[in-house]
Amino acid sequence: MADTPASPWLHFSKLPHEMPSWLIGDYVPAKSLTCLYGKRGQGKTFLALDWACSIAMGRAWQEQAVTRGRVAYLLAERPDGLKRRLMGWLHHAGKPDLIKGEPFTDDGKIHWLQFTQADFLLDVDNSPDPERRGNNELIKMLEAEFPKERPLALLVIDPLAAFMSGSENETTDMQRFVRGCLKIISRLKCSILLIHHEGKGNVNNILGARGSSALEAGMDTVLYLAPRNNDMIAELRVTKQREGAEPKPRWLQFVEQEAADGQKLGLFPTKTTEPPPKDxxxxxxxxxxxxxxxxxxxxxxxxxxxxxxxxxxxxxxxxxxxxxxxxxxxxxxxxxxxxxxxxxxxxxxxxxxxxxxxxxxxxxxAVAAPIDTSENADTVIAADPVPATDTDKPPAAPSEEMTKPAPTEAKKKKATKAPAQPAPEPAPEPKKTVKAPKITKGGKAAEAKPSRRKMAAPLPDTPKDPVATAPVQSDGGTSRSADTRKPRPRKKTP
Known part of the structure; x- marks a missing residue:
């Protein structure tokens, strides 16, 4: 008999049980996918270098425990200034004397921190572009450089957009990129730190990482680096932590590092401070x-x-x-x-x-209104679009329009009876104006055409013409009002 294939379903006793481990305190878990995002020029790369160098040297970061491990850094932005930034970190760590040697190498055998500028696409298994390598080639290169005896602990990708072929705004493209990262984590048992930009919008709003929301949905940890203030203090906030509780926000003060000759070497988070007080x-x-x-x-x-x-x-x-x-x-x-x-x-x-x-x-x-020095300074003008309530208005005397009787059509609706009102004074008869007849070319007066304007409803006291309103029997048997209007004369053609 052939052996039956193993069932893909696992029972409770067969489920793996592994407590979460951390590379840096409560911020970067081991064997996980982490995203650090923020606005441009706010120190994301310096913070990522600080974490990478601290892990490579096993040095505590901001009083947080660090697990030592090997780090690989995929850098696409300004590789020419990388060594200057690493020199700045050694000044920041208090080890400027190691600049002349190999500070991240043990006896020339184990390189704890390595960089590459190779062009990879993490969302494509095999790149169709001969100048760019796919995900499978990156995995083979990492497995050759970081064997199981000296495994890789952290892979930094800076920035995210430079290592994907699709659009970061499309959900399917971003999901494909996340699956490529998870494939690397599964094969090398390492963590991946993605450096990304914040979405565009108002300064006071946190809009999340730029692009599709599928990015944050696929992350184990999401960290946000807020913009720095005038004292170079920035807030580091954990917005998502799948393997533990989200720590409280941490306020980092970035300090410029300088060489002995005064060369600027970059800004690094030197210490943790309290939230800046509001002045x-x-x-x-x-x-x-x-x-x-x-x-x-x-x-x-x-x-x-x-x-x-x-x-x-x-x-x-x-x-x-x-x-x-x-x-x-x-x-x-x-x-x-x-x-x-x-x-x-x-x-x-x-x-x-x-x-x-x-x-x-x-x-x-919050700003005081300008003082009005005119004569009407004490007068308060009410807002035009918002009417005053009934309680604020004084009782008004009945106006002439309120005392007019309702029109005849409204009287036919006997839903409610209107209260009795004083009889109005008889309105004076309108004066009739006689227009002079128009004279045609032949010298004869033209006939006046009947007006098309609708006559207004008669007032209640105006007597109606009995002939005009006399009911006339129609063909259907119902009564209708007689139409006494004369037919419109046709225009004579010459």
């Missing part, structure tokens, strides 16, 4: 600068609308601000909302507490 004086100065600066026309209208609504006691919501905007009228609410987000980010507007009876976000001006 109220700076906020006040910033608000004063906002009032002094010339804001864009749309922002000026929004600020004026919010201050006007505040003065009238009306909650400044989008729906109440919108009627005051004229610069972007007819283009939808998106420009208005974007301008409000920018004003909130700059501190000119703040989000107020919820008001009763409102559903949207209520905004409040």
């Amino acid at each position: 109220k004086t700076t906020d006040k100065k910033k608000n004063a600068d906002i009032t002094a600066q010339s804001l864009p026309p749309l922002a000026e209208e929004i600020m004026a609308a919010v201050q006007k609504l505040e003065a009238s006691g009306v909650p400044a919501e989008i729906k109440s601000i919108r009627p005051h905007i004229t610069k972007m009228r007819g283009r939808g609410d998106r420009p208005t909302r974007d301008a409000i987000d920018q004003l909130v980010a700059s501190g000119a507007l703040v989000i107020s507490s919820a008001h009763s009876g409102t559903r949207g976000t209520v905004y409040r001006s």
Whole structure:
């Protein structure tokens, strides 16, 4: 009898049980797929080099435990400045004397940190382009360079977009790239760190990694490096951690490293600091600068609308601000909302507490309204688009339009009886104007054509013509009103 093939299904007792291990503290797990993203020029590559060098040397990173291992770095951005950055890291680590030798090699036998500038495509098994190599060739090269006796611990790919053939915005292309990374992890039992860019948008929003959301969905760990402030302090935040709890945000201060001759060697996160305190004086100065600066026309209208609504006691919501905007009228609410987000980010507007009876976000001006020195400075102008409530209005005397009787057509609907109203004074008869007859070429007066205008409904006190309203028996047996209008004369052709 032939042997039956093994079942692909596993029972509970056959499931592998392995506790998660870490390369760096609670940030980079072993045998996992990690993505570090942030805006350009904020230090992502310096942070990745700091992690790679710390793992290669077994040096603790920011008081976090580090497991030593071999590191391979696929670099596509500015390879000519790589050695200068590594020299900066050695100054950062307090080992500038190792620059003259091989700081990442043990007795010339084991290279703990290696770099390559080869062009690989991780989302294609076999590249059709002869100048670019596919995923299978990369795996063979890594297995030859990092055997099981001296395995690979971390593979850094910087940046992600340079090592994929498809579009990062397409879900299928991004899923193919993620499967290529997982294939490498499965074969070499290592971790992969992807360096990527943040999506485009407002500065105060975290938009996630650029491209398809399939990237973050396929990651084990996702880290976000926020933009640095004026003191070169940036926030490192873990937005996804599959194998453990997400640690608290860490604030890193980047410090410029210099050589003995004054050469700039790069910025590295030297120490962990507390969250930068908010300076109220700076906020006040910033608000004063906002009032002094010339804001864009749309922002000026929004600020004026919010201050006007505040003065009238009306909650400044989008729906109440919108009627005051004229610069972007007819283009939808998106420009208005974007301008409000920018004003909130700059501190000119703040989000107020919820008001009763409102559903949207209520905004409040953080900048003092300009003082009116005119004679009517004490007069408060109410907002135009928002009417006052019935409780705020004083009882008004009945106007002339309110005392007019309802039209005849409304009287036919006997749903509700209107309250009795004082009889109106008889309206004076309109004066009839007689137009002079038009004279034709023959010298005869032309006949006046009947007007096509519909006659207004007669007033209740106006007597009706009994002849015009006399019922006439139709062919169907029902009564209808007689039409006393004369037929329209035909135009005579010469």
